[in-house]
Amino acid sequence: AQKITQTQPGMFVQEKEAVTLDCTYDTSDQSYGLFWYKQPSSGEMIFLIYQGSYDEQNATEGRYSLNFQKARKSANLVISASQLGDSAMYFCAMRGRTGNQFYFGTGTSLTVIP
Amino acid sequence: DTGVSQDPRHKITKRGQNVTFRCDPISEHNRLYWYRQTLGQGPEFLTYFQNEAQLEKSRLLSDRFSAERPKGSFSTLEIQRTEQGDSAMYLCASSFSGTGLRNTIYFGEGSWLTVV
Numbered sequence: 001a002q003k004i005t006q007t008q009p010g011m012f013v014q015e016k017e018a019v020t021l022d023c024t025y026d027t028s029d030q031s032y033g034l035f036w037y038k039q040p041s042s043g044e045m046i047f048l049i050y051q052g053s054y055d056e057q058n059a060t061e062g063r064y065s066l067n068f069q070k071a072r073k074s075a076n077l078v079i080s081a082s083q084l085g086d087s088a089m090y091f092c093a094m095r096g097r098t099g100n101q102f103y104f105g106t107g108t109s110l111t112v113i114p
Numbered sequence: 115d116t117g118v119s120q121d122p123r124h125k126i127t128k129r130g131q132n133v134t135f136r137c138d139p140i141s142e143h144n145r146l147y148w149y150r151q152t153l154g155q156g157p158e159f160l161t162y163f164q165n166e167a168q169l170e171k172s173r174l175l176s177d178r179f180s181a182e183r184p185k186g187s188f189s190t191l192e193i194q195r196t197e198q199g200d201s202a203m204y205l206c207a208s209s210f211s212g213t214g215l216r217n218t219i220y221f222g223e224g225s226w227l228t229v230v
Contacts, residue, residue: 004156043203043226044221044222091157105156
């Protein structure tokens, strides 16, 4: 069974500082994908960044980077230089080998303080 | 390039009524997914289509729920005899088939359902 765990219900960060949002996963698949999505209060899920299980380099996308530690089964999201607009829910998700389903964690609420 | 669109965005209905949601995916995508999200939870998979074929359904999808994608383009999700426990946001998403970054799912803005 696939499972995503996000242990931080809420996080606060000062504007312009960096923040790390934790995500651990459990799967028996050798091939899988890890994703992070942002959900503002409006409700839309916005794709941020992707990491494939065979990718040797950590993914980066602008101010977002993914700290992928395969042996520890963790895929933490790092947001650098936080902005007020980063305040939102953040969800970690995993796609298994077949690519048919995406499994989501319970999310972390990030608040950026001016 | 238009994204995934959903209609209606909000629906308030009385218990026992039927409701239908529509989803228009990104036009090049052959896969379409329905998810449900309740407060404080992540999205939960309901079902997905590849072209017009419904290939997988979650056990969450009771027999009151039915989804269609008749021509492999837009999809509808109907809930019959709504119950208060159906109150949630229903998210539609689409993607290419396969694996890798190309298989990333892109979501619509969701349809909020409130059953009173």
